Amino acid sequence: MEKKISKLNLFKKYSPFLLLFIFAVLNFFIWNIVLAHEKDFLTVAFLDVGQGDAIFIEAPNGNQLLIDGGSNKKVLRELGKIMPFYDRSIDMVLATHPDKDHIGGLVPVIKNFKIDYILESGAVGESSVFKEFVEVVKKEQSQNIFVKRGNKFFLDKDIYLEILFPDREVTDWNPNDASVITKLVYGEKSFLLTGDSPQKMEKYLISLGTENLKSSILKLGHHGSKTSTIESFLGFVDPEKVIISAGLDNKYGHPHQEVIDLVNKFNVPFLETYREGTIIFQTDGENLYLK
Amino acid sequence: MHKIFFISLLGFLVGIFFSSLFDFDIIFALFAIVLSFFVWLYTYLIKFHSDVNKKKILFVSLFIFSLSLGVLRFEISEINQGSDVLNNLINQNVALLGVVIDEPDERENNTKIVVKVNQFMNNQKQTPIESKVLVTVDHYPNWNYGDELLLTGIIKKPQNFSNDNGGRIFDYISYLSKDEIFYLMFYPQTEFVSSGKGNFIKEKLFTFKKAFLSNISEVIAEPEASLLGGLVVGAKQSLGEDLLDDFRKTGIIHIVVLSGYNVTIVAEAIMRFFSFLPRAFNISFGAISIILFAIMTGAGATIVRASIMALLVILARATGRVYEITLALFVAGFLMVFQNPKILVFDPSFQLSFMATLGLIYLAPVLEKYFQFVPTRFQIREFAMATLATQIFVLPLLLYKIGELSLVSLPVNLLILILIPLTMLAGFLAGIFGFVSTILSLPFAFIAYALLFYELKIVEIFASIPFASVSFHTFPLWLMISIYFIYGIFIYKLTKQKYGEKNI
Numbered sequence: 001m002e003k004k005i006s007k008l009n010l011f012k013k014y015s016p017f018l019l020l021f022i023f024a025v026l027n028f029f030i031w032n033i034v035l036a037h038e039k040d041f042l043t044v045a046f047l048d049v050g051q052g053d054a055i056f057i058e059a060p061n062g063n064q065l066l067i068d069g070g071s072n073k074k075v076l077r078e079l080g081k082i083m084p085f086y087d088r089s090i091d092m093v094l095a096t097h098p099d100k101d102h103i104g105g106l107v108p109v110i111k112n113f114k115i116d117y118i119l120e121s122g123a124v125g126e127s128s129v130f131k132e133f134v135e136v137v138k139k140e141q142s143q144n145i146f147v148k149r150g151n152k153f154f155l156d157k158d159i160y161l162e163i164l165f166p167d168r169e170v171t172d173w174n175p176n177d178a179s180v181i182t183k184l185v186y187g188e189k190s191f192l193l194t195g196d197s198p199q200k201m202e203k204y205l206i207s208l209g210t211e212n213l214k215s216s217i218l219k220l221g222h223h224g225s226k227t228s229t230i231e232s233f234l235g236f237v238d239p240e241k242v243i244i245s246a247g248l249d250n251k252y253g254h255p256h257q258e259v260i261d262l263v264n265k266f267n268v269p270f271l272e273t274y275r276e277g278t279i280i281f282q283t284d285g286e287n288l289y290l291k
Numbered sequence: 292m293h294k295i296f297f298i299s300l301l302g303f304l305v306g307i308f309f310s311s312l313f314d315f316d317i318i319f320a321l322f323a324i325v326l327s328f329f330v331w332l333y334t335y336l337i338k339f340h341s342d343v344n345k346k347k348i349l350f351v352s353l354f355i356f357s358l359s360l361g362v363l364r365f366e367i368s369e370i371n372q373g374s375d376v377l378n379n380l381i382n383q384n385v386a387l388l389g390v391v392i393d394e395p396d397e398r399e400n401n402t403k404i405v406v407k408v409n410q411f412m413n414n415q416k417q418t419p420i421e422s423k424v425l426v427t428v429d430h431y432p433n434w435n436y437g438d439e440l441l442l443t444g445i446i447k448k449p450q451n452f453s454n455d456n457g458g459r460i461f462d463y464i465s466y467l468s469k470d471e472i473f474y475l476m477f478y479p480q481t482e483f484v485s486s487g488k489g490n491f492i493k494e495k496l497f498t499f500k501k502a503f504l505s506n507i508s509e510v511i512a513e514p515e516a517s518l519l520g521g522l523v524v525g526a527k528q529s530l531g532e533d534l535l536d537d538f539r540k541t542g543i544i545h546i547v548v549l550s551g552y553n554v555t556i557v558a559e560a561i562m563r564f565f566s567f568l569p570r571a572f573n574i575s576f577g578a579i580s581i582i583l584f585a586i587m588t589g590a591g592a593t594i595v596r597a598s599i600m601a602l603l604v605i606l607a608r609a610t611g612r613v614y615e616i617t618l619a620l621f622v623a624g625f626l627m628v629f630q631n632p633k634i635l636v637f638d639p640s641f642q643l644s645f646m647a648t649l650g651l652i653y654l655a656p657v658l659e660k661y662f663q664f665v666p667t668r669f670q671i672r673e674f675a676m677a678t679l680a681t682q683i684f685v686l687p688l689l690l691y692k693i694g695e696l697s698l699v700s701l702p703v704n705l706l707i708l709i710l711i712p713l714t715m716l717a718g719f720l721a722g723i724f725g726f727v728s729t730i731l732s733l734p735f736a737f738i739a740y741a742l743l744f745y746e747l748k749i750v751e752i753f754a755s756i757p758f759a760s761v762s763f764h765t766f767p768l769w770l771m772i773s774i775y776f777i778y779g780i781f782i783y784k785l786t787k788q789k790y791g792e793k794n795i
Binding site for chain 1: 399
C-alpha cells in the first residue's frame, strides 16, 4: 500500500514538469500560427506528387487554391508539409480534367478538407476514379462551378485566376482536350497552367489571341509529353522558367526529349518535380523568388 | 516429466521446421514413426548397464516420434494446394464469384483484397469451388469487408521474387500459402453483386474503424494521421516509400507495420506508462488495451496470436512466475503452430512476436543490474531495459530476414516508444470525440499531432545520419540458428541460477 502511494506522489511531484512541457508545446504552436500569417507573398507550389499535377496556391490574405491533386494520397502528405497543421480547409479546388493523375488525389483532399468552391471543366470521365470524384463532390457542401473562358476568380485584391479555356461546353470531349487552361496573375508576375492540353488546343488558344499568353512561369502541358508544347506556343508564352510536373521513371517516359530540346532551344531554364521535389515560388507582384 | 514434455515439443517443432524447408512426404513421416517404435522396442530387447542409458534411448525414441508427428502435421497442411478447377485455368481469363473476407489493404497506388471465391462461372454454368485469391484493384470504387464481387480477369499463380538487388529471395508463394492463398488477379473487371456476406460483428467493427479513421483524417494532417491510424486501430495505410524507408533505417518500422510484434512492444509501453497507478489498475489497463487493439484491428490470426503472447507477458509481470509463464508461452506457441504449421517458418510476424515476448520475459529482468546508471524518472530505466531486451532477441531474425542492421535503433526506439502510449491515448480520444463534434476532438487532435510530429521528426533526424544502418547481403540461416542456440543456453543457465535445479 505504501508503494502505491509513493508512486502517486511521484506523479504529483513531476506533474509541474508535465504541465510545463504542455505549455511549451502550446507556445510553439501559437507562435507558429502568429508568424504564419505575417507574409505578403503569393505562394505557388508545384507539389511533388509523382506522375501527375498538383499546384497549391496561397494568397497573402490566406486564401488557398489547389489545382489538381495528382493520382493518389501523396498529395495529402505534401499539403501537410506546406499548410499549417491546424488548417483543415482549402477555399477552392480546380480539377482541370477527369484523368486519374489529376483528380485521383483530389478525392481524399475533398474528403479530408473543407472546400468552399469546386471548379471543373465539365468534361465527364469514364474511369472509376471520376465516379468516386463525382460522389465526394456531391457530398461536400461546396459551390460547384463549370468554368468558362473569361471567368476571373479573385484570390486577393490584385491576384486573380483567369480561365483561358474551355470557351464552350466540353461534356463529352476527350479529357485532355477539355483541360482547363488558367493563368494566375499578380501584378507583373504570372503563371500559365495548361493541365494536359495537347498541341491542337495550344494552337487554338493562339488563334483566340496572343496578348495574354505571355507569362513568367509555364507549367509544361501534359507532364512534358511530346503531344503538347508546340514551338509557337512556347514563343508566345516566353516564360522565365518552365516547370515539368512528372514522376521519376514514369511509364510514359515523360518528359519527352523532343520537348526538352525545344525548351533548350529557347534557352529557358526548367525545373522538374521529380528532381527538385516540391517547387515553391513566392512573388510580391514585382519580384519572383524560388524558395 | 518436464523433460518428456520439452522433448516432445522440440521434436514436433523440429519436424515442422525441416518439412517447411525440405520436401518430405507422408511416407517419410510414417517411416520415422516406425523407426521410433523400433528404437523403443530396442530398450526392451537389450539389457542396459544403467537406467540412465535406457532413459536416454527412450528419449531418442520419443524425439523421433514427435518429430514424425511434426512432419505429418505439416504434410497434412500441404494437402490443400488450391482448387483443381482453378489450377487448370492458370493464365486464362476466368469469371469468379466470391466474397471479400478481410479488410482491404490500401497501398499507395492500389488496393489489395483477399477474396474467397465460391463459384466459377462458365457460360451460365456455375461450378462451386473454394479458394482464396489475392486481388489487386484500383482505389475506387471502395470495396468493403463482406462485399460479394464478380471478378473477370486473368488468374495467376504467385511467384517468388527478390526484393533488392542483393538477390535475397522472398518466398512469396509460401508466405501467401500460410493463409491458404494460392492465386492472384491483377486489376480484373470487378462487379458489385451484394454486400453483408461477411461476419456481422466484423462488419460492424470495420465500419466503426473506417469512421474512426475518417474522423482522424479530418482533424490531423498527413502523414501524422496515417501513422496514428496504424498505432491506434492498426490501419493499413501508406506512409509513402520515403518515410517507410526512414522507419526501416532507424529500426522502428515495427510500430507502423502491423506485424504482431508491435502488439508486444506497445502493450509493454502502455504498462510502463500506467505504472504510476496501483498495480491492479496498471495490469488491467495493459490487458484491456491489448484486447481492445486486437478487436479494433479486426482480430486477424496474426494479431490474435501476438495478443495472446503479449497477454502472457502481462501475466508474467503480474504473477512474477517466470517459469510457468515461459511454459505457457511455449504451449501457446505450440498450439499456434499446431493450428497452422506454416507460420513457424513462413510468418515473420509470428516469429518476431514470439522472440520479443521471450526477450521481455527473460532478458529484461536480467538487464536490470546493468542499468543502475539510468535514471528511474518517468520509467526511463524500464523502457530502456525492455527496448534493449526485445531488440537483442529479434536482431538475429531481422538480420536473417531483412539483412539490415540499424545502428540508431536503440535511441530511436527509446525516444519514441516512451511517448507512444500518450500518443495512442490522445489519438483515440480525438477519434472518439470526432463522432460527437469536430470542435470537441480538436484539443486531443492537437496533442496527438504534437506527439506524432515529434516522433516523425526523430525518425527523420536519425535516418539522415550517415551510417544510420548497415546492410548485409547475406546472413546465413545457420548463423541465426546458432545465435538463438547460444541465447537458449544462456537462458537455461540463468533460470537454473535463479530457480534452482528442481524446476528444470
